[in-house]
Amino acid sequence: MSAFGGFDLFELFRAEIVAHGASLNDGLLRLEQNPADVHPIESLMRAAHSIKGASRVIGLDLAVDLAHHMEDCLVNIQKKVEVCGPERVEQLLGGTDILTQLGTLQEADLPTWKSTNAVDINALITALSAPPQAMPASVKVAKPVDVVEPFVPAAEIIQPATESLVAPTNPSTAALSATKSVAGSSEQPIQPSDKSGNTAKSVAAAAAPEVRTVRVNAENLDRMMRLAGESMVEGKRFPQIRRGLREMKSQLRFARDSFESAVKRRDAAEISSSLARLASIESSLTSHAEFLENVFRRTEEVGTKLYHEVIGSRMRPFGDVTAGHPRMIRDLAKKLGKKVRFDIEGAHVAVDRDVLARLEAPLNHMLRNAIDHGVEGPEDRLAAGKGETAHLRLQARHHAGMLEVRIRDDGRGIDPERVRTKVIEKRLQSADIAAGLNKTELLEFLFLPGFSTASQVTEVSGRGVGLDVVSQTVREIGGTVRLESQPGQGSEFILSLPITLSVIRAVTVMVGGEGYAFPLARIERIVKVDSASLKSMEGRLTFELDERSIGLLRASELFGISQTTESNSSSVVNVVVLGDIDNPCGLVVDQFMGEQDLVVRKLDPRLGKTPFVSSAAIDDEGHAILIMDVEDLLIGIRRGLSEGGVRGLDIASLRRNSSGRKRVLVVDDSITVREVERQMLARLGYEVETAVDGVDGFTQLKAGRFDLLVTDVDMPRMNGIEFVKALRREPRFATLPVAIVSYKDRAEDRAAGMEAGANAYLTKGSFQDQSFIQTITDLIGEAQT
């Protein structure tokens, strides 16, 4: 239980600290760039004042004192009592860092925060109270974790790359783990370890919020409430309609009875009166129908609006994720002795909060790399004929239904020839092939894991470090990333991402009578292929698409479910083409159902990781539908094919019904027996499929159409007797002819087989004479239908 009267109060405090901390950071950076501009000071004062007030409510006197002195300082600057110099900005930023730590703490960590920061806060208060020139040397100014150590060769940066990807960009969160990044620095961290050295770790661990809270725009919430209210009001009109209909029903019954009675009595006046009543009822019914239609239309409209508002409530401005970037860029550039102008465009662009959360680390990484490796120092830039201040731009916009994020610098760019050399050195391609790669293809190598590990070429390796993780993160949220670069002119990363993860546009298909959804963005093509145009290659079916040969696999086999008989007999194969241009796969489905927007729901965690499924949704008909994990699917397809766990689609399985020949399934765990039976039957002209045991046999029977089953008795997993019994329990197999062929020839064995539901029981000696062939022919006749 909260010491402050409830968890919510502390949650609000934290939210306020985060919001005002961001304002302080932003305003102080603007003030530093232009000390003469006093416009940001007003908002800075408000932010400091608000933090002071909130801290007072929580009872955090240390924070109150610090915020108070920061506010005093800002008042002096506004009144031009003092000029805002770099030292003062450092002090104010240091104070901001300490205060913003509060935004990530749990309530229980406050005593630790106080004891850890008391000395530094008091020193900072002294410094803020004194004229800027009199800043004591002992003041410890916080610095964010994103400030990297002095420039090190690329190879040394490689190892921490992944770590840096998960480092927080927010200065407040960064400060929590500052001990690590500033270790070895002459400055002391703002968050030192206690005697046991555990403070930073414990505070960082505690920083993980226990309860997830979501901020929703107040106007958005108001609109949702209005629509919810309206929806309820609309719902209340239905009882009125029901009452009216019931009334009309009784009127109708009365009118009908009167009419029938009048007809019997041949009472013309009464007939006329009944007819008038019926006309009145008809008129009433018409007006009711109109009323009902209005209510329906209105209900649908309100429902749709409410749906869009709810979805919209998940959207946040892109600026939410960039709040810490100006400070990070500023600190990093200063540390590396570079001059950088950083612009953000499209901070207002609305993006799903989940996309923003996933985007934070890749953006942070690419920006830091741009400053660290892409942008030259002032001397180098002047020598290259550029201005001494580099320009780094982060741009977000909605483009073609996607969020497009561009990170562009005007630095040294990437030399494709150096990349080509690396490709050959690392034996990723032969020299011949590498020589033919164009610039775009070469830059793709930078996204490969560890591509730059052995490289000492700064601009190349710097760009390669962690880019594989960037690429992977972007792919995971259904986006793409590409790099464009001109040597000497700069580089640009272009990320194309879904605007929301909550709603996806999906293609729905049927497989084995079940609906599945494929995210549209992850599908390369959907095509209907004429089975006559299929080609066989090493026993696998392929088809030609855009001069590429694409292998086919049955979705039902991958998913472990039965395929409908209709799909087997179709002369057209429905194919979903997945994968990239170089390595596409075709997944055969039963039917294409169409496109629809799906609101993505997480799968119940009790299901664990379900193969090939990423999430669930509710389709247009209100039924659950599974959304496929295309990445997982591609891995599964490739692994299955390479390990033989998944069979490619074979011609026979597709064309089995077009031949007009009868089909026999042979089930036996002995490959020799299977082969003997298969050959004997094939010689007679039957189409033969084989299975290795009862379970396999049952699966194949369900997946296809067969005219006869020939099965052994002794088999693993499911023996022949169990198999036949299970078969006979299914109505569709109740009449399927079944022949058991076994070594067991005792009378009780035969009796058991026949009782299970077999039509014939043969011993394997029947292969020697004609009894096997004769029995098959007796059961299903000649091979050709």
Place this chain on the structure above:
Amino acid sequence: MTQLPPEDLANKKIGLTQLLARPILPSNLANNTNELAQERSQSLREEDTILLFRIGGERFALPANSVINVFPCTLVRKVPHRTRPPFRGLCCHEGAILLTGLLHVVLDMDMDKNADAKLRRMIVIGSEDASWAFEVDAVDCIRKVDPSKFRNAPSTIPKNSSSCTNCIIPMDDGDAVLLNPIAIQTIMEKAIQ
């Protein structure tokens, strides 16, 4: 009020003292304790309300407070590579996607093939965060019952994790088997592990 003579009063006092000082038999003590502990009129509590339903012609009951929802049958989607009974798939109700099991498989019974399809219902048990839905042939009613009349399940019913039978509820219109919802959920969850 009649005044007793002093000698009678003394005798009475002796008699009462002897009565109070007499040794109490353990059986008397137990009876009296039970008498005091038991409520005179058995008031029915929330947990004594059951939901009665049918599967395969048999009558079953679940504590009503374990039931989250009852709704008409809806389509159940199979989940790839999660096909081991009694797990059935996923169904949707009121915007929630629910794990769905096969209670008749847990009970080793068949659904009644002749049951009226219109009467089939899905019952949801568990909690909002961890629920299970399953189909039954029909839901009869919600009824208050007297727990003191419950009978033990036959000794042939195992008392282990594979059983979800709690006890038998005798009722005028036929007995019902009271099921243990926790055990049902445990068995169903094993199918997806």
